[in-house]
Amino acid sequence: MSPEALSPSTWMSRHLSRRSLLRTGSAAAVGLGLGTAASGCGFDSGGSASQKTGDEPIEMKIDGDLVYFNWADFVDPAVFAGFEKEYDVKVVQSNFDSMEGMVAKLNAGNKYDIIFPTAKWAERLVQGNRLRRIDHSQLRNADAVFGHYDYFADPWYDQGSRHTVPFTMYKTGIGWRKDKIGDDLSGSWDDLWLSRAKGRVFVLDDRDEVLGMAALKRGLDVSTSDSDDLSEITSTLRSLRPHLRGFSSNSYNNLLTGNAAMTQAWSGDMAAMLNEAKDPSKFGFEIAKEGAPLNSDCYAIPSNAPHPGTAMLFIDYLLRPENVRKNIEYIGYPMPVKGSEDTYSALVEPFPSCVVSADELKDDLYFHNGDKQAERARDAAWTRVKAS
Incomplete structure (x- = not known):
């Protein structure tokens, strides 16, 4: 089927x-x-x-x-x-x-x-x-x-x-509406901070994905639990909050309905969206040059x-x-x-950015398990991000 x-x-x-x-x-x-x-x-x-x-x-x-x-x-x-x-x-x-x-x-x-x-x-x-x-x-x-x-x-x-x-x-990138904010994106996680998308941006309602995105933007490990790293990550994400409409993992539907002009998104959901979009040319999906989490x-x-x-x-x-x-x-x-x-x-x-190649798997951008203390530190950082 x-x-x-x-x-x-x-x-x-x-x-x-x-x-x-x-x-x-x-x-x-x-x-x-x-x-x-x-x-x-x-x-x-x-x-x-x-x-x-x-x-x-x-x-x-x-x-x-x-x-x-x-x-x-x-x-x-x-x-x-x-x-x-x-x-x-x-x-x-x-x-x-x-x-x-x-x-x-x-x-x-x-x-x-x-x-x-x-x-x-x-x-x-x-x-x-x-x-x-x-x-x-x-x-x-x-x-x-x-x-x-x-x-x-x-x-x-x-x-x-x-x-x-x-x-x-699958991997994580940015999906957007070309008919809302154009097609001239930079190919960076910085695009989530675009002024013309302000107030119409979503990030995934997912601890590792959001902390990992900010970590990659800052050149840090996606699974870091270092206190200084997490402080830098939460500061970066606080600067994004004025641009956000919210946290939502329903990126597929948010883009289709126009609820989002731009969203952090999983590649498989973007592939699914193509099959419902009346005009796929209105949509884009990019993988940030700083790196994309894989799973x-x-x-x-x-x-x-x-x-x-x-x-x-x-x-x-x-x-x-x-x-x-x-x-x-x-x-x-x-x-x-x-x-x-x-x-x-x-x-x-x-x-085409949805494709996951054998070479990309070697980049080791998976989310890894930490010990009890590390996981609690990441939980606390996530709580601060959502409460800010």
Whole structure:
């Protein structure tokens, strides 16, 4: 099913439930039992059973229906239907609206066969002994990922990708209305301070993204928790406040309706917007020359998954070239699978900056976990920014 075949309400529902409800701040995680280091924070102990079973090989076979836990509407329904028909199983779907919400369900003892954490949350799961090992040699199309995207062969969040397979990628930039403020932007985060957009600018309602944007503007690390750095970041963001209409992660809809003349935005949401805009030429999307935060989602199998064999088959099925293409066209996010690049490039032809290249992944502009003290310092800075 192509994006063009979707109704505006379907596209809006997907992207509101996908990224606009994502919160990367750690305040909720603190309430879920932070440890002394964020690498294991936010998770109750997996216990000796999960630690014993975590490295046992999973036989790729049907061992029950698939219990699936992901962002809402983030796999093409036709792909689900094809999997169910081919393997004579049902896909039992549940959805979360934030990483913290996902953690809460896991800590409550809910059992899922496959989940889709972002990179920093994958690291927390791995170090909390909450994921099963995934044997890439069993996945028929794994080489299309790990043989061509070296970054994911040994990512910082999961050594050797022992417990994860990358699902999607995205980056953060600036979307704007050319018909409102013109087309002569500088290609810098400074553009958010443009006088002609004053009062019609939004930034994402997301701690890491906003602090990271100001950090990049000042030449600092996107995940810094240094007190002097955070003071400089909050000062920079206070100077932006007179230009802001507000904090909102609904950048897709804000631009379409004209509520925003300019907004900080995720690349996937901009790709989605193209499919609803009556005149895409009125819109622009740029990646700032100071750098753009990057992120990715992963396939992962929880340590207490009741049907891990079915989960392995599902990952393998989604890595088939035809299913990768279907999902890219359906969700508007690129996937690190060799041979899919042209599909995504065609989808975002008006916004080529949405493309995430293998070279960009090496820039290490991911948001990283800090220890308990670091996360609290970033929370405090975020609170000051929103209260200023």
